[in-house]
Amino acid sequence: MAIKQVIVVRKDIRMGIGKSCAQVAHASLAAAEIAMENYRSDYLEWKQTGEKKIVVAGENQEQLGRLFEDARTLNLPCYLVRDAGLTQLKPGTITTLAIGPAPEEKIDKITSHLKLL
């Protein structure tokens, strides 16, 4: 069973490419650390198989919030990034959500309808 991580980026807010990349990295790292501590065998398999990461587009803050709750319900490692608001956004703005590393089939249950960014 392949292990992957999906990162959802809001497309309804204006962020430069560098800003988007930094937010995705922040989400990815935080969810990976949760997996490293709590889902160790999935985490290790992910590391050993190239750390598959898929970046997809999310509609808005509400959708990311719902996906986060869905991921928690499925007991998947996940992390929601709220921007500190020092540069381009208002403080506390939700920008990205990382789900996994976790088995592909489990993540697909809640993210398979999302399009690649």
Place this chain on the structure above:
Amino acid sequence: MAIKQVIVVRKDIRMGIGKSCAQVAHASLAAAEIAMENYRSDYLEWKQTGEKKIVVAGENQEQLGRLFEDARTLNLPCYLVRDAGLTQLKPGTITTLAIGPAPEEKIDKITSHLKLL
């Protein structure tokens, strides 16, 4: 002394936003793990102070290679991403370089001339 991570992305190759974000996340995570294992106090300070990440533009493969050597010479945690080439790029293409988490002054010695992506 503030701790940050700088991620350099090649701007001379065509990558979609999602692809760029995934490559940056890959570089960021790998360099963070090197720091976690080998530069623990810098890593912990970075975690506790919001994990500052700066994404900048690199000219080409040669420049990223030189920056990587410079970072190693300065004994900074760093990681060069070579793409597996499954989607948009040729296998082995260098796409991104992460330097740090490490003290800002040390990283700035080699990256301060680079512009934000």
